[in-house]
Amino acid sequence: MKKFLFVLLASLMLFACEEEKKEALVFTNYNVEKAYEKCNPEKGNCTFVNLNYPVAKGKENVAKKINDSIEAHIIQLVSGFNPDDKPETMEEMVDGFIANYASYREDFPDSDIPWEATVFAEITEENPKLLSIDFNAYTFTGGAHGYGSNTYMNFNPETGKVYTHKDLFTSEFKDFVEKDFRKKEDIPQDKNINSTGMFFENDEFHLPVNIGFRDDKLILTYNPYEIAAYAEGQKTYEYNMEEISEYLKIDFSLTE
Structure with a gap:
């Protein structure tokens, strides 16, 4: 009887482990490509x-x-x-981008300046x-120049929820970053945050929209136009x- 119970327990544990593996969150890279009139981007x-x-995939x-x-x-x-x-x-977004360019060519047949939209997304931290x-x-859709940016999304892998800044950081974090920001950008601590030409709204420092994690570092990114001129x-x-x-607020050093 004891032997039977031991075998049963071992089987249940093995089954539970297999089910856990099935539910593990895993990622694969996906690529979407589409070109106007099947042109070759590599040929310009x-x-x-x-x-x-x-x-x-996993954890449906x-x-x-x-x-x-x-x-x-x-999108x-x-x-x-x-x-x-x-x-x-x-x-719809991909088809729409190509269709908009086709419409542009119809309106301006003498213009052959190509458009471009590229996004490369990669996991930079996972625990x-x-x-x-x-x-x-x-993205480039004509004009003087295109627009490049780095944006971050931080997820709770247990729930799939996107973390907000309030989820991640204490209220003191903003003061810490502002002090360091002023030092690195040569803005006196007792002067207006825009005194040297920055564009902070309402003359008040704010954290960047995009904050991410990479290689055990915290990355803060202000994209062009966010707080300063494009140049x-x-x-x-x-x-x-x-x-x-x-x-x-969360101890990300904890691993299982």
Whole structure:
């Protein structure tokens, strides 16, 4: 009887482990490419869309939340420049981008300046309490220049929920970053934050929209136009986790 119970217990444990493996959150890269009139981007003078991003599998409900958030973010990155476009799916967004260029060519047949939309998204930090994804995007639809940006999304891999700044950091974190920001940008601590030419709204410092994690570092990114003129480019600040650990609400060092 004891032997039978031991075998039964071992079987149940093995089954539980196998079920846990089935429910593990795993990622594969997915690529979407489409070009105007099947041109070849590598040969130049070609309008195209190229998207590369991670897709979650396992933990069905969690994976769906993460995938839906990633897709919605990429759609916004590519089509957000045009308020008339409101695609609901990745396919609609890609087809719409190419169709808009085709319409542009009909209106201006003498112009052959190609458009471009690229997004490369990669997982930059992954542990049981954090999934951080960096979206490196570039769009060009005519004009003086295109627009490049890095945006981050931070997920709770247990629920699929997107972390907000309030979820991640204490209220003191903003003061810490502002002091360091002023030092690095040569802005006196007792002067207006915009005294040297920054564009902070209401003359008040704010954290960047995009904060992510990479290689055990915290990355803060202000994209072009966010706080300064386009010519200033992207402004990025990095902190070792030890530097900012006291301002974190979640201990991301915990692993299973």
